[in-house]
Amino acid sequence: MSAPDPRLSINQATIKYADLETALRVTADAGVQSIGLWREPVHEVGLDTATRMLADSGLRFSSHCRGGFFTLPAGAEREEALADNRRAIDETAALAAAGAEGSTAVLVLVAGGLQPGSRDLIGARERVRDAIGELAPYAQSAGVTLAIEPLHPMFASDRCVVTTLGQALDIAADFDAAVVGAAVDTFHIWWDPQVLEQIARAGREGRIATYQVCDWQTPLPADVLLSRYYMGDGVIDFGSLTQAVVATGYDRDIEVEIFNADIWADDPATVVARTAASFTATVSPHLA
């Protein structure tokens, strides 16, 4: 088997049940050069240990998942959410500093859904903007880029009121591009009639904080959160999307983040190998 693409990064959620040690090991052993981490497995070992383990792995660090959950109304819960986001910013900075050269200090933000009983989508979106405004100075001083991630509209009510790349960019526009950008994830935005023009816009505005790939397939499983697949197993055209991202000059790592019960049940080393092969077949041909 050929070596994995040097720009491939394994997002840890793809091998959800691997602890940090295992995730780092199987990723490095496969010849993959980069990894994106999640907060929970980092917390399991503690941040200091996690940064040492990451440094020892020789891997680059491509992003931290995740902050956000910004739709709470004013009050103690919201203040705690903002405090937790500041901790996530600190973690991101520490991990990026510990990763190999070329690591990026990117914290992915999932905005949050409507509060129970609320139908105020517009108000919830304003609270997202306000929360990012509160966090931006902290992120800037930590050297961290906040990546607003639009989620697929099927998650609009319960997970993320930000549903399109254009909307993420509209929110980001109030802030410095080095501090607030967007996550471009094929799974969430492939269906958007404006996707190619919004990717180009994101590039022009310097806002592509991370490019993430995985595939979409129907019928959707009973839990639609788990409806992600290896690239090539679904209907997404990784050619046009990747070319659009490359055309903006984006030259950093590309993460694969797959939520899928069958893939999670599989051996992590096998999953990393399949992910790398799938990336080589579908994404690599379109990289400059």
Place this chain on the structure above:
Amino acid sequence: MSAPDPRLSINQATIKYADLETALRVTADAGVQSIGLWREPVHEVGLDTATRMLADSGLRFSSHCRGGFFTLPAGAEREEALADNRRAIDETAALAAAGAEGSTAVLVLVAGGLQPGSRDLIGARERVRDAIGELAPYAQSAGVTLAIEPLHPMFASDRCVVTTLGQALDIAADFDAAVVGAAVDTFHIWWDPQVLEQIARAGREGRIATYQVCDWQTPLPADVLLSRYYMGDGVIDFGSLTQAVVATGYDRDIEVEIFNADIWADDPATVVARTAASFTATVSPHLA
């Protein structure tokens, strides 16, 4: 119980298992003044009988569901789909003529999904435009308005490559507004950050062919096609959406179309009564 709103129309899919005779009867008996029909129950009795039954019911006819399925490549199957759409146009004209005064000759179009094995979303969308171009003259001579219905993006791959109201209006823009418009269905577009401006645009361009309402709730059921609810049982803000539609001058019937296994299993007369009550509570307060 107060009388149903005079602008309420029961889309027959809400009482899916009622045959045409039952659907007309329970709708009229409830004091509802209008109905939207589906092709299959009309075909069961034949168009001539269906038009007589509709005329005898005293109900207005608000729309016919549905044409479309336009993403087939050139060939016999596509030609047959177009021929079937011409038959649907004829049915729409006949039913609208048979309905009570104020009936509207509107045929709802669901574009169709990607063909098996295809990842060419852009090409599929072009075929939708081409197919509407082929049907428009026929619809015009029949006095029928084709309503392009954007479906929620969770259906983009398998049912409908048209995912936003803005995209539907972009396609419609090539044609006379009396002939090609859009279906504004709250369930499909409530999540769209551009929804209010696109409703306003649809009004300015004379393209609101039909306004349909039902609610969105999570978690989604295993079959996401059936994730529609009575208005008020979910998270959609019918105030802002209805006010936006009313502000355009739209003054015709408003259909309720609910796909929901529990509601389908219920007694049709009960469903019509609950639909009317739900409409009165959530939509009526926002009508001029």
